[in-house]
Amino acid sequence: MAGSSGGDLRAPIFNGGNYEFWKIRMRTIFKSHGIWDLVEKGFEIPESKGKKVEEEGSSDSEKASLSDKLIKDAKALGIIQGAVSEDIFPRISNEETSKGTWDILHQEFHGDKQVRSIKLQGLRHDFEYTRMKDDETMSVYLTRLLTLVNQMKGYREDLAREHLVQKLLISLTKEFDPVCYVINQTKDIETIELQEVIASLRGFA
Incomplete structure (x- = not known):
């Protein structure tokens, strides 16, 4: 995968080694984009993705907030996907949220x-x-x-x-x-x- 960047901040491609260093650099990049909270804590996704937000009785502000979170989360997910090697990518390829992806890598490479x-x-x-x-x-x-x-x-x-x-x-x-x-x-x-x-x-x- 191609390397990712946050402005002038660039993360090395993670290939399974030195996870702790990679994690620190990635966290800095997420913070520079104002999206670290999404990666760390995630956000609530409507139970039925097929339903339109209007049908769920959400206000315009709630719809705008959800749309903003979805866009930011997709950005965070793209940054993670772009900062892992081809060997690591299959392990996260089916995950649709940045938090889920981050948690998969953390669980496997941080260790207990x-x-x-x-x-x-x-x-x-x-x-x-x-x-x-x-x-x-x-x-x-x-x-x-x-x-x-x-x-x-x-x-x-x-x-x-x-x-x-x-x-x-x-x-x-x-x-x-x-x-x-x-x-x-x-x-x-x-x-x-x-x-x-x-x-x-x-x-x-």
Whole structure:
């Protein structure tokens, strides 16, 4: 499916991975269009779609309100459909509302509490044992490490800044020992910002 956008906001195509990040970006897009409430809460649809609204005794304002919701919901549904891969699309193709579609994806990819706990434990393990490889550049390693950190944040696990700084410094290859020594001797590890450490390391590399 084609990518979707909300003004300048663009959602990546969801292919089954990194659901939490995708969900956050999609929610921002829905909010930018003023349709997040429809996606999150849905709205009442007349029991008989075949009946004309006039036959149901609705006032002009009620008819206009329903028409507006139907249009906005169709827009939200189109945004979701346009932001999933061809492999994911069949799972939602028969759903006619944005909330129903959103709920299907959430139920399948968000997982229950136990599943999320298992995934988080795996990420914690990967983070603690991650080390820079001898043939790896600083940029590649930082991307790999910070991707793990961001994935953990997706499961509401915020690592302390000091922990991140220490992890970075002790996980580098031996060629970075001199600059790590200088940082440890001249900086307060408890207060230094991660970006400041990264800047020093990039300067050394």
